[in-house]
Amino acid sequence: METHQSVLFLLLSVACLLTCIDGQQNDISRHDFPDHFIFGTSSAAYQYEGAIDDGKGPSIWDTFTENHPEKIADRSSGKIAEQFYDLYKSDITDRLKVIGFDSFRFSISWSRVLPNGTISGGVNPKGVTFYKSLIQTLIDNGIEPIVTIYHWDLPQALHDNYGGFLSPKFVDDYLDYADFCFKTFGDRVKKWITFNEPDKYTMGGYESGHLAPGRCSHYAGNCTTGNSAAEPYTVMHHLLIAHAKAVDLYWKQYKAKQKGIIGITIQATWTVPKNRTPEASLAAYRSLDFVVGWIVHPITYGDYPQIMRSLVGCRLPKFTDKESKLLTGSLDFLGVNYYSARYAEDANVSCVIDQGPTNDARVNLTTTKNGIPIGPQVDNSWMYVYPEGLEALLLYLKENYNSPPMYITENGVQDPAAFNDTIRIDYYRSHLRHVLQAIKYGADVKGFYAWTFLDDFEWSAGYTVKFGLYSVDRKTMKRTPKASVRWFTEFLNRRKPKTVDFGEMGTSRRKETRSLTSSPY
Numbered sequence: 001m002e003t004h005q006s007v008l009f010l011l012l013s014v015a016c017l018l019t020c021i022d023g024q025q026n027d028i029s030r031h032d033f034p035d036h037f038i039f040g041t042s043s044a045a046y047q048y049e050g051a052i053d054d055g056k057g058p059s060i061w062d063t064f065t066e067n068h069p070e071k072i073a074d075r076s077s078g079k080i081a082e083q084f085y086d087l088y089k090s091d092i093t094d095r096l097k098v099i100g101f102d103s104f105r106f107s108i109s110w111s112r113v114l115p116n117g118t119i120s121g122g123v124n125p126k127g128v129t130f131y132k133s134l135i136q137t138l139i140d141n142g143i144e145p146i147v148t149i150y151h152w153d154l155p156q157a158l159h160d161n162y163g164g165f166l167s168p169k170f171v172d173d174y175l176d177y178a179d180f181c182f183k184t185f186g187d188r189v190k191k192w193i194t195f196n197e198p199d200k201y202t203m204g205g206y207e208s209g210h211l212a213p214g215r216c217s218h219y220a221g222n223c224t225t226g227n228s229a230a231e232p233y234t235v236m237h238h239l240l241i242a243h244a245k246a247v248d249l250y251w252k253q254y255k256a257k258q259k260g261i262i263g264i265t266i267q268a269t270w271t272v273p274k275n276r277t278p279e280a281s282l283a284a285y286r287s288l289d290f291v292v293g294w295i296v297h298p299i300t301y302g303d304y305p306q307i308m309r310s311l312v313g314c315r316l317p318k319f320t321d322k323e324s325k326l327l328t329g330s331l332d333f334l335g336v337n338y339y340s341a342r343y344a345e346d347a348n349v350s351c352v353i354d355q356g357p358t359n360d361a362r363v364n365l366t367t368t369k370n371g372i373p374i375g376p377q378v379d380n381s382w383m384y385v386y387p388e389g390l391e392a393l394l395l396y397l398k399e400n401y402n403s404p405p406m407y408i409t410e411n412g413v414q415d416p417a418a419f420n421d422t423i424r425i426d427y428y429r430s431h432l433r434h435v436l437q438a439i440k441y442g443a444d445v446k447g448f449y450a451w452t453f454l455d456d457f458e459w460s461a462g463y464t465v466k467f468g469l470y471s472v473d474r475k476t477m478k479r480t481p482k483a484s485v486r487w488f489t490e491f492l493n494r495r496k497p498k499t500v501d502f503g504e505m506g507t508s509r510r511k512e513t514r515s516l517t518s519s520p521y
Contacts, residue, residue, distance in 0.1 A: 028436070033435075038103050040448070044152070049078075059156055061078060071460055074464050076463055081456065091479070092138060100488075102143065104144075105148065116157045147189050150196065165238055179249060186254055191260060193262075198266070199357075202357075207231075207232045208228070220354065228356040232357050236295070244323065267410070268337070269291070274343035284344040292397070294357070299330050301328060315355070339413070383414055398443045407447040411450060412452060414466055415467075454469070
């Protein structure tokens with residue numbers, strides 16, 4: 001264990017030195033990446049579309065923002081959002097195409113195409129027409145669509161009928177919905193994502209209650225009902241089974257004909273041991289197992305991580321042999337969303353009183369060490385810039401989960417600057433350099449998607465934070481490019497190929513990274 005700790009801190013020291021070296025180099029471009037590497041930008045239906053009056057049924061986010069405006073920073077909603085439903089053609093032809101993005105990631109609103117959540121409850125033809133037109137407009141402009149089947153906006157009807165994710169009935173309804181999407185749009189969509197960030201809306205919606213549908217125990221948040229100790233695990237269990245069945249369906253009935261691929265997207269905050277102790281190192285890995293492993297371990301190996309089984313006990317559901325077999329290897333690629341990092345230390349408790357995924361891991365996550373932040377803090381927010389964490393995460397996934405093909409499906413930063421968003425430009429530049437490092441050390445990374453194209457509705461933060469490359473006037477919906485638009489345009493269209501040389505230091509670092517990223521559990 002002492003050797004492991006030495007390797008850990010040597011890696012962190014080298015990472016800091018490499019970051020300094022990177023900052024002295026000329027700018028990078030897409031030519032530094034593999035020939036077929038994809039660059040795109042991401043979005044989500046509820047955060048972008050608006051247009052709730054085209055026959056769309058309500059989702060849990062429509063209900064949540066209406067019933068609990070106090071849980072949204074500016075008491076706003078996605079009722080109007082960016083009016084992408086009406087303005088998508090100009091956004092694609094005048095902006096995405098001009099910048100030079102290869103791909104655009106968006107989600108289908110389940111309740112827009114199936115207002116009551118089921119096919120028997122009726123199909124909304126206007127919703128289907130919208131998505132078909134959106135897909136075709138992207139393709140006509142040389143931009144590849146990548147579609148998230150579910151991005152947080154469950155039809156309210158399913159939540160009302162049987163509790164939504166809490167019931168195993170959800171699995172069958174999701175499978176029918178996914179089948180509908182494959183049949184309806186799969187002739188032109190070649191990349192599918194079953195779920196976006198299951199851990200985030202599972203914990204936010206069922207442990208802390210600050211996200212829809214707003215359920216939690218009294219000790220965890222301000223909710224009228226819920227069980228933070230058990231419901232998150234039940235919800236994730238059903239989501240994983242639904243994912244596995246949807247992948248199995250696609251592989252058996254659609255993949256050969258439609259020639260597409262399917263995966264799932266996770267979101268992970270990288271964790272760094274706070275102290276030079278075995279306990280802190282194990283705490284960092286334990287934190288990753290309760291976030292990354294909670295999803296990727298069953299999808300790779302057919303069951304939850306052993307440390308979760310040990311600490312959660314009977315509250316963690318069990319997979320049947322059939323479910324376990326179906327889960328094992330159930331992806332063509334893994335989507336990875338990364339934003340920030342935290343220090344981890346052991347919580348030093350033998351018994352958790354306020355149970356739930358956050359406390360069950362027995363880890364204290366902090367942002368500073370000896371008064372020094374883990375990275376620059378952005379706008380007094382939760383965002384601490386730690387680009388080496390993305391590289392470490394990609395290599396961790398490579399080493400522990402059979403080196404899956406990966407797409408970075410979200411990466412970005414809120415920037416308080418209205419238009420001269422230099423923080424955002426520096427953020428992308430530094431993170432892309434570390435993506436290159438991860439590729440150099442063997443991570444099978446296929447693409448990078450910026451979050452996000454337009455300033456949008458950011459869930460509980462409403463419109464108070466700005467992640468977009470374009471500013472959006474909330475009254476007129478006018479899109480105004482920020483400095484990052486010019487940077488990405490130059491990055492994607494710079495003609496002269498060049499090579500980023502990280503020097504001989506990278507050769508020795510590769511072995512060290514492998515030692516660090518192999519989980520001890």
